[in-house]
Amino acid sequence: MTTATPTPTTPRSSAPRLRSTxxxxxxxxxxxxxxxxxxxxxxxxxxxxxxxLVLLYALVPLAWLVINATxxxxxxxxxxxxxxxxxxxxxxxxxxxxxxDDGIFVRWFLNTxxxxxxxxxxxxxxAVLGGYGLAKFQFPGKRGVFAVVIGAxxxxxxxxxxxxxxxxxxxxxxxxxxxxxxxxxxSPFGLYLMWTFAAEAIPTELMEAARIDxxxxxxxxxxxxxPLLAPGIVTVLLFTMVATxxxxxxxxxxxKNPDWYPLTLGLNAWNAQAATAGGEAIFHLVITGSVLxxxxxVVAFLFLQRYWQSGxxxxxxxx
Numbered sequence: 001m002t003t004a005t006p007t008p009t010t011p012r013s014s015a016p017r018l019r020s021t022x023x024x025x026x027x028x029x030x031x032x033x034x035x036x037x038x039x040x041x042x043x044x045x046x047x048x049x050x051x052x053l054v055l056l057y058a059l060v061p062l063a064w065l066v067i068n069a070t071x072x073x074x075x076x077x078x079x080x081x082x083x084x085x086x087x088x089x090x091x092x093x094x095x096x097x098x099x100x101d102d103g104i105f106v107r108w109f110l111n112t113x114x115x116x117x118x119x120x121x122x123x124x125x126x127a128v129l130g131g132y133g134l135a136k137f138q139f140p141g142k143r144g145v146f147a148v149v150i151g152a153x154x155x156x157x158x159x160x161x162x163x164x165x166x167x168x169x170x171x172x173x174x175x176x177x178x179x180x181x182x183x184x185x186x187s188p189f190g191l192y193l194m195w196t197f198a199a200e201a202i203p204t205e206l207m208e209a210a211r212i213d214x215x216x217x218x219x220x221x222x223x224x225x226x227p228l229l230a231p232g233i234v235t236v237l238l239f240t241m242v243a244t245x246x247x248x249x250x251x252x253x254x255x256k257n258p259d260w261y262p263l264t265l266g267l268n269a270w271n272a273q274a275a276t277a278g279g280e281a282i283f284h285l286v287i288t289g290s291v292l293x294x295x296x297x298v299v300a301f302l303f304l305q306r307y308w309q310s311g312x313x314x315x316x317x318x319x
Contacts, residue, residue, distance in 0.1 A: 069093060069291045073284045093288040100282065105289055107259060108266035112245060114177065115262055119184025120240040127187055127236050128229060131194025132221065136202060149195070152188035158249055165253050179254035180262070184244050190236040197232035198225075234304050245297060263293045 064081055070093075075085025097105050134145065160183075168179045202225050210220040248264040255261060258269065267289050274281035 065287060065291055065294075068284075069288045071284060073281070076284050076287070089284075090288075093284055094292070097285045097288045097292065100285055104258070105263075105266065105292075108261050108263045109292075111177070111260055112262040112264075115180050115184065115247070116241055116244045119181045120237065120244040122181075122185045123187040123190055123240045123244075124233060124237045126185060127190035127194045127240075128233055130191050131196075131232075132198045132202075132225065132229070134191075134195045135198035136204070136207065136225075149188055149192050153192055155188075161249055161253055164250070168254065174254055175256045175260070177260055180247070180251050180260075183250060184240075184247070187236070187240050187243075190240055193236055193239075194229070194232055197235075198229060201228045201232065238300065238304060241300065242297060263289070267293065 060082075067082060067084060068076055070088050070090040071079060071085040072087060072089045072092075075087065075089075079085040134142065164183055165174065168174050168182075173179045173182075206224060207220055210224045215224070245262075246264060247262065248268070251262050251265045255265065258266070261269065267286055270282055270289070271286045273279040274283070
């Protein structure tokens with residue numbers, strides 16, 4: 001009698017079958033969804049082209065300025081603008097710029113620094129104090145002050161130049177440094193920027209805690225609030241510094257004595273010198289002086305860039 005041998009069967013796995021987690025729109029084996037990658041967003045050709053055009057618009061004039069600062073007067077008039085001349089005369093041009101007309105360029109540079117330190121520094125200080133007070137204190141007429149500040153931001157500075165000149169002329173302050181410094185102390189945009197920044201950067205609870213601990217209002221501002229306002233202060237300082245450094249129209253109508261000219265007005269006088277009877281054309285010194293003029297601004301932006309970026313981004317994310 002033959003015994004039947006049972007046929008071996010493969011045991012069924014007890015582990016549950018895993019369902020694919022691949023999305024419905026994802027291709028097998030690719031980790032990409034239809035149309036674009038999960039890790040990298042889709043590139044916009046139009047935005048890339050526009051960004052490249054803006055970059056060229058900003059860098060081509062700067063490249064032209066730096067390249068032509070290395071040329072002599074003769075090479076400047078005979079060579080292609082976006083390429084170097086026969087000789088490299090950058091350091092010679094710098095020396096001539098600093099010594100021409102008894103070193104008047106150095107005097108103009110010091111005047112510009114004076115206007116920036118007193119004008120832009122004072123405007124930043126007033127904007128910080130005013131913005132902090134408007135953001136953290138309640139008083140009658142606050143909405144009216146807000147309307148005045150917004151209106152002042154909308155008014156261009158050139159529209160106020162002639163009335164300012166007439167007022168300073170009546171006070172006998174024209175043709176003096178004060179005619180440039182005092183109007184520079186008012187920065188409606190800086191005040192508005194510090195107002196909105198202080199409202200978001202300083203928690204009211206932190207101020208109340210300092211007051212409960214016995215701190216005066218001045219100590220609360222100096223030791224508690226001022227460190228929190230540092231990014232906004234740097235941002236306002238950069239804006240007011242650039243505006244004062246590049247100010248041209250106000251000194252043009254206020255100043256007659258070349259000894260008080262800023263760099264903008266002085267370089268324009270050098271440029272117009274070739275059009276006068278018997279005047280000497282010094283275009284190579286004008287270009288070299290323009291390069292020297294923008295160097296302090298570039299250095300300031302490079303050193304203060306991280307504070308400036310954080311100041312612009314503050315308050316943009318709501319937690």
